[in-house]
Amino acid sequence: MREVAVIGIGCTTFGEKWNSSFRDLFIEAGARALEDAGLAGEKIDALFIGNMSAGRFVEQEHIGALIADYAGLATTTHIPATRVEAACASGGLAFRQGVTAVASGMSEIVVAAGVEKMTDVASGTTVATLAGAADREWEAFIGATFPGLYAMIANDYMHRYPLTREQLAMVAVKNHYNGARNPIAQFQQEINIETVINSSLVADPLRLYDCSPITDGAAAAILTTMERAREFTDTPVKVLASAQASDSIALHDRRDISTLDATVVAAKRAFRQAGLEHSDVDMLEVHDCFTIAEICAIEDLGFCRKGEAGKLTEEGVTSLQGDLPVNTSGGLKACGHPVGATGIKQIVEVVQQLRGEAGRRQVDAKVGLAHNVGGTGATVTVHILGV
Amino acid sequence: MREVAVIGIGCTTFGEKWNSSFRDLFIEAGARALEDAGLAGEKIDALFIGNMSAGRFVEQEHIGALIADYAGLATTTHIPATRVEAACASGGLAFRQGVTAVASGMSEIVVAAGVEKMTDVASGTTVATLAGAADREWEAFIGATFPGLYAMIANDYMHRYPLTREQLAMVAVKNHYNGARNPIAQFQQEINIETVINSSLVADPLRLYDCSPITDGAAAAILTTMERAREFTDTPVKVLASAQASDSIALHDRRDISTLDATVVAAKRAFRQAGLEHSDVDMLEVHDCFTIAEICAIEDLGFCRKGEAGKLTEEGVTSLQGDLPVNTSGGLKACGHPVGATGIKQIVEVVQQLRGEAGRRQVDAKVGLAHNVGGTGATVTVHILGV
Numbered sequence: 001m002r003e004v005a006v007i008g009i010g011c012t013t014f015g016e017k018w019n020s021s022f023r024d025l026f027i028e029a030g031a032r033a034l035e036d037a038g039l040a041g042e043k044i045d046a047l048f049i050g051n052m053s054a055g056r057f058v059e060q061e062h063i064g065a066l067i068a069d070y071a072g073l074a075t076t077t078h079i080p081a082t083r084v085e086a087a088c089a090s091g092g093l094a095f096r097q098g099v100t101a102v103a104s105g106m107s108e109i110v111v112a113a114g115v116e117k118m119t120d121v122a123s124g125t126t127v128a129t130l131a132g133a134a135d136r137e138w139e140a141f142i143g144a145t146f147p148g149l150y151a152m153i154a155n156d157y158m159h160r161y162p163l164t165r166e167q168l169a170m171v172a173v174k175n176h177y178n179g180a181r182n183p184i185a186q187f188q189q190e191i192n193i194e195t196v197i198n199s200s201l202v203a204d205p206l207r208l209y210d211c212s213p214i215t216d217g218a219a220a221a222i223l224t225t226m227e228r229a230r231e232f233t234d235t236p237v238k239v240l241a242s243a244q245a246s247d248s249i250a251l252h253d254r255r256d257i258s259t260l261d262a263t264v265v266a267a268k269r270a271f272r273q274a275g276l277e278h279s280d281v282d283m284l285e286v287h288d289c290f291t292i293a294e295i296c297a298i299e300d301l302g303f304c305r306k307g308e309a310g311k312l313t314e315e316g317v318t319s320l321q322g323d324l325p326v327n328t329s330g331g332l333k334a335c336g337h338p339v340g341a342t343g344i345k346q347i348v349e350v351v352q353q354l355r356g357e358a359g360r361r362q363v364d365a366k367v368g369l370a371h372n373v374g375g376t377g378a379t380v381t382v383h384i385l386g387v
Numbered sequence: 388m389r390e391v392a393v394i395g396i397g398c399t400t401f402g403e404k405w406n407s408s409f410r411d412l413f414i415e416a417g418a419r420a421l422e423d424a425g426l427a428g429e430k431i432d433a434l435f436i437g438n439m440s441a442g443r444f445v446e447q448e449h450i451g452a453l454i455a456d457y458a459g460l461a462t463t464t465h466i467p468a469t470r471v472e473a474a475c476a477s478g479g480l481a482f483r484q485g486v487t488a489v490a491s492g493m494s495e496i497v498v499a500a501g502v503e504k505m506t507d508v509a510s511g512t513t514v515a516t517l518a519g520a521a522d523r524e525w526e527a528f529i530g531a532t533f534p535g536l537y538a539m540i541a542n543d544y545m546h547r548y549p550l551t552r553e554q555l556a557m558v559a560v561k562n563h564y565n566g567a568r569n570p571i572a573q574f575q576q577e578i579n580i581e582t583v584i585n586s587s588l589v590a591d592p593l594r595l596y597d598c599s600p601i602t603d604g605a606a607a608a609i610l611t612t613m614e615r616a617r618e619f620t621d622t623p624v625k626v627l628a629s630a631q632a633s634d635s636i637a638l639h640d641r642r643d644i645s646t647l648d649a650t651v652v653a654a655k656r657a658f659r660q661a662g663l664e665h666s667d668v669d670m671l672e673v674h675d676c677f678t679i680a681e682i683c684a685i686e687d688l689g690f691c692r693k694g695e696a697g698k699l700t701e702e703g704v705t706s707l708q709g710d711l712p713v714n715t716s717g718g719l720k721a722c723g724h725p726v727g728a729t730g731i732k733q734i735v736e737v738v739q740q741l742r743g744e745a746g747r748r749q750v751d752a753k754v755g756l757a758h759n760v761g762g763t764g765a766t767v768t769v770h771i772l773g774v
Contacts, residue, residue: 001492021524055442059527061519062474065765068633074765075640078652080631081766082480085470087449093469097484104491105388106629132448137408140446242493244467246455253462265465378452378461379468 001103005229005236006385008037008222009348014336015186017216022058022117023070029218029341030071030113037222037232039109041073044222046107047081050094050114051340056129058117067113080107087133088289090114091219091343092244092372092381098223099242099383108224114341115218126214130339133375135250147211147290149251149376151203154292157258158205161307163295165205169196170313171291172209172333178320179330181361184345186215186336196291210291215336219344221351235355240276240367241384243269249378260377263300270369270382271302278302281384282365283353284324285346287373288331297371298326301382325363328353343372343381354387388490392616392623393772395424395609396735401723402573404603409445409504410457416605416728417458417500424609424619426496428460431609433494434468437481437501438727443516445504454500467494474520475676477501478606478730479631479759479768485610486629486770495611501728502605513601517726520762522637534598534677536638536763538590541679544645545592548694550682552592556583557700558678559596559720565707566717568748571732573602573723583678597678602723606731608738622742627663627754628771630656636765647764650687657756657769658689665689668771669752670740671711672733674760675718684758685713688769712750715740730759730768741774 010032012025020028026049034041049067054060064081068074074081084093091114098112118126131140134149157163173193179185191209199208229236245265251257271278278301286301288294298309303324312318318326329335329349332342350368352358367386373379397419399412407415413436421428436454441447451468455461461468471480478501485499505513518527521536544550560580566572578596586595616623632652638644658665665688673688675681685696690711699705705713716722716736719729737755739745754773760766 053442053448055440055516055519058523059515059519060523061440061472061516062521062636062762062765064473064480065633065636065761066522069636069640069765074633074635075642075648078632078634078649081473081633082484082631083472085448085472086451086468093451097469097487100484100487100491100493103493104487106487106490128446129442129448132442132446134449135453136445136447244469245465246452246461246468247465248461249449249452249456253456255462261462262465374452375449378449378456 002105003226004099004102004223004239005226006221006351007224007229007232007236008033008039009351010036011184011219011345011348012217013184014215014217014338016119022054023066025117025216025218026067026113026115027070029220030111033220033222039232041071042077044079044109044111046101046110047079048094048097048110048112049083050090050343051083052085052087052090052116053129053132057121086379087374088339089343089372089374089379089381090340095221095344095347095383096242096244096381099239102223102225110223111220112223112344113218113220114344116338116340117216118214118338119216138250147203147206150290150292151206152251153258154205157292163310165197166193167310167314168291169193171294172196174319175288175327175331175333178328178361179334182330182335185330185334186213187334206290212289212332212337215338217336217338217341219341219348221344221347235387237351237354237385237387240386241270241273243273243382245380247378249375251376258296260296260300262377262380263297266380266382267301270384274384281367281369283328283363283368284326285329285349286326286371288327288333289337301371320361320363328358328361328363346370346372350385354385389492390613391486391489391610391626392613393608393738394611394616394619394623395420395426396738397423398571398606398732398735399604400571401602401604401725403506409441410453412504412603412605413454413500413502414457416607417498420607420609426619428458429464431466431496431498433488433497434466435481435484435497435499436470437477437730438470439472439474439477439503440516440519444508473766474761475726476730476759476761476766476768477727482608482731482734482770483629483631483768486626489610489612497610498607499610499731500605500607501731503725503727504603505601505725506603525637534590534593537677537679538593539638540645541592544679550697552584553580554697554701555678556580558681559583561706562675562714562718562720565715565748566721569717569722572717572721573600574721593677599676599719599724602725604723604725604728606728606735608731608734622774624738624741624772624774627773628657628660630660630769632767634765636762638763645683647683647687649764649767650684653767653769654688657771661771668754668756670715670750670755671713672716672736673713673758675714675720676724688758707748707750715745715748715750733757733759734770737772741772
């Protein structure tokens, strides 16, 4: 397989973007990525788009062609355009398809992007649509929502491991601190532990500030071979590993509901591919759809033992100033979570950090890892990037 | 890139399958494909699933993980499972992702499958969901349906080229003849020209028998390297080309609405990849969602000049007994059109023909071509297979 590098990145701001349609969002992110790479769109020879549920959010399928069309590439270069979907891991999968296409020799320069427009529908529709990431017949149909499912994970976890309510809140506090330093973040205000603990109860023990928001946004990354990367940039970021794993779609079919086996397996696959140890990784973007999810992710990725991530968070290890900064972007929690775009936004953040372009949230990093989760962990992608 | 071969195929019967759920359909097709290849599921190292709109048809997204789970591979091998979507070309794209994964070395043995469960919803929902393959904002919103859009293509075509109403009907007559010889076909009755011409008007000039039906079904193909194929089968079918192209999603943005440029471009790419001439191809499975679509496909793929496919059909060239059999399976018209599964069913049919396993519809073929279209032609895949 050919070695693959990221040569361009672009992102919209994340938030409730009432003035941008689904198609506008992609175009903004894609144009920024092309500008970043100094490339004309006509040079791109494949598009991979991560999107969870435009069918229900905006009544539009056929997302690849739609995006190709609005990018001006459908009637000119007739570019192959492919939408991939794995609920909230759709972005991670789009990136992986892009990596595979370049690695295989099928394509030379590809755009891997993610987009979701979530705020233009009634909130009941949003909840029902998101529940489509879980098992419709055995979870959603009987009333399970995503906060409810992650609350079960949190309860199980807190029953078995020494995680305090305050430590859980510290995940949100840290991610809001980081988000306040990220110009694209949906939430740019710092918060404190009391803000989290006193916020409305959503699904016990998860409160409003334990939950990622509903977000519009898009992100894009441009990939080519490592060999050609220097034609476009002085700082190509190499894809050291691309791994993916699945698990049961329903939580009740898991061996252990507070360990995401798909994360464990995808991480092992990724580290084996990259030939790296955990100590080689300098920063992580993990899938903190809820605060408990970040705790599980750090452990299941193998960065500490089960039950230890709360303490690590409390000690500041995962902060911008710590030894292992986690979610420097603000994570899903503060940067926002346009579900199909999140996996690509994570890549964008890792690339910015590795290039030294992360401004007020810059950490010292040569190797970064992005961890994207679909549903309650039925799909996980892990990508390791390095300079 | 490594050479890729099909080593196993499986299909459900196509039709209104009230006793099979979405997940049942895939399992049946997947199990048949594994049995055909003499393989245990644990040997598969990636799944690619084509599905257009489970989100709207069955309120379920996260299709890759769902399928992996019900195949028993999510909690055992934690198989990477990826859903791809391009409306009615979702199956063709899933096959292409599978080819890329094996060609790249990312995977050794993959299942590329397609599935759609369309009959469990109110018919208004079906029409609205299918309209999601067109441009929601500029076509569907103002009331355009798929029969309406293809009727515009038919009217434009018949205004410019010498195609008679009878020739158009002959496409349906031929495909029903073939379907009557295909055990999986939704419609197993032969019809005559009068049946078509006297059937209810749907969108002038298209009548009921000009239209493909609403269908439940699934199809699966197993791919590995050409090098390893003979471990599993004496008759590996080689993937000679995998091509894809896009066009504007809305019909009104096309250069010419009765020529599908994405078909023209994808075919050129495929023939270049395969290093073949049109005369080397012995049979075609083309995307006849409406009778006019088969006429356009034969021409746009380059098998005759624009305006000549009606005459070819009338002369019997595209019949089972002709020089260029088209839609030996019965096509979308008679075999049925479970949108996400169609592209894979086409591959299954080509493989059956090349292996000499097509029973009463067997033709003499060493090279076959499968042509899958999304929407009114905004996505097209062309695959050429050979023995």
